[in-house]
Amino acid sequence: MKALVLRRAVNVAVTVACGAMVVFAVAPLGSLLWLVVSKGVAGLSLSFFTALPTPVGEPGGGVGNAILGTAMLVGLACLVGLPLGIGAGVFLAERGDGPFGRAVRFTAEVFSGVPSIVIGIVAYGIVVVAMRRFSMIAGALALALLMVPTLARSTEELVRLVPGTLREASLALGVPAWKTSLRVVLRTAAGGILTAVLLAIARAAGETAPLLFTSLNNQYWNVRPDQPTASLTVQIFNYAISPYEDWHQKAWSAALVLLLLVGSLNLLARLALRRSAAGGRA
Amino acid sequence: MNGPIKLRVERLQARFGDHHVLRDVTLEVPASSVMAVIGPSGCGKSTFLRCLNRMHELVPGASSEGGVYLDGEDLYRRGVDPVLLRRRVGMVFQRPNPFPTMSIRDNVAAGLKLNGFRGRLDDVVERCLRQAALWDEVKDRLRAPATSLSGGQQQRLCIARALAVEPEVLLMDEPASALDPVATAKIEELMHELKERYTIVIVTHNMQQAARVSDRTAFFYMGELVEAGATEKIFTNPTEQRTEDYVTGKFG
């Protein structure tokens, strides 16, 4: 009887401790969100989303070009990074047990630990110097280099999780191995891969350092890939380190915009995932 | 049943690296019959089955020698495409493995769709589901996910999927071992119907099941084919002492 009371007491104590730790973990996140929302909402308006930045002191202005820039940079990065990353992941999972596979895996692990500013320097050295100008391409490449290693490793894990019995079932139907990998295995792992992709995009959208000396910044609208481009993160950086009060306000608002964009992208994808999961599972 | 021979195996050997798993197996399977392959765990019966549709060689380090003749044609001859071969020799596995992201209909049609079939899939789907004795249970929910079916239904779905590519031989690796007795009985009844159009080779560790469903039985022990013959003879008066001992429960 005493043992039972003791056990119950320990149970309650540990539960309380875990709950406390959850609070400690979530509290900073919550307070961060609260801070950004409360400080940023003041500067939000429709024009903030669509207008170009204005010089100091002038009223109005917005981060329209930065939103477009971030979208295009991330979009270009995905164009390169997604096929490369997912492809590498599939290769590592299906055929990555030999020496070449081990080398690729090692490279991916090393790269995923490299600081993002170093990646930026690499992109500077490769693209900016060659093109003799800062450009959207350089920025996109830097972001892609950030996305690929983690995407590859996540994809590999997810593909390995697909039961071997599914592969066997497909092969036994007389489906060639490459088609099995693509249209059966990949399709089964698609849900998890989508999550990994979202995470990669969110990270790319939130990077500042690699963009500082690749895509630089731009005060005007730009859709040409060979020109410097504005991005939300760099714009926030510029506004934040300035000595002007109204620019600080703009920094908070721009941060809120970035959070909203990434957050809604996440939500959209989760909804899409749930719909496809409901169709394929339940 | 004493008709033409569909599958002939001649001096088949199989290895995993240095491990010699099958030795000198020679066997004939008549067309439109059911051959049961029995034996204790580790005797090589699953390996044998996988040699028949060349899935054994997909395991890294695996190798095999000898001949497997389908209608007289050597499946291991140079130039034979294993992928095409597997459309003539289909396989159903121990645990039901429908594709989880696809509906019932898409699962049955998977073999065809993935291989570029362009005809009317719905007819094929219905035909195969009827052959697998599953049509009546699922005809109103063909778009439902395959994973919403019970274990026994999923296994029949896998059988329908295998039948959709119109194989000549159906290999079954302990198809009912993960199912309850009622589902097992349905699968056994199914085999009875299917054997009119297909030749079936079933691996089972359940001797009573082998006795119920098969026309001929082959007993494997430690990689060797000990005895093969009419099922009735194997279970009432086998020739080899080892067969006698296994069948009466003296070991294994």
Add this chain to the structure above:
Amino acid sequence: MTTAHTDKAYDRELQELRDKLLAMGGKIEAAIAGSVRSITERDPELARRIKSADAEVNRLEVEIDDACRRLLALRQPAASDLRFITTALKIVTDLERMGDLAVNVADRALDLHQAPPLGPLHDLTSLAEAAEAQLAKALDAFVQRDAARAEEVIRGDELLDALYLKIFNELLALMMEDSRAIRRATALMFAAKHLERFGDHAINVAEMVVYMVRGTDVRHPRSRLAP
């Protein structure tokens, strides 16, 4: 039996079945010997004892049938075990009939005791000894799983038939000579017939033993004595 079943309880059940059959066979051997002695020694008490002992034999038949059914239902026997159990099922029927035949002979003893003796009965004794020997040999073949010995039993039926014919003719002659002897001679003739039928059942047992050991059914005259 070379090796034992993995399930030791199964082994024990099969052994018990074997023991019961042998016990039944033993009782019947004693019964037929005793019943003929009750004729030759004119012992009605012995005859009555033989008759009441048949209840034991019948009880064993029911027990053996039950045991066989139980084994079939619960053990799904195969190969040699299956042949053994189905043999047991068939043998027990023959054995029970043989027990009834011993009772019939005892009844004839009681009939004959009413009247004065008819003369020396060497041949009847010989016939009885031969029939008893047939059963003993068949049971031996069963225990030893000896198909050759079982085949000897099958061939030995000729001797019994010859002995019976001799007795029959002798008694017929006796009846034709002396009409007062008819009642007693008829009783003796019946006794001899019972013994001959006893021998036939021993053949049935032997044929089933051949099937049990070899797996071939030798029961029909066309296929007597396996190649």
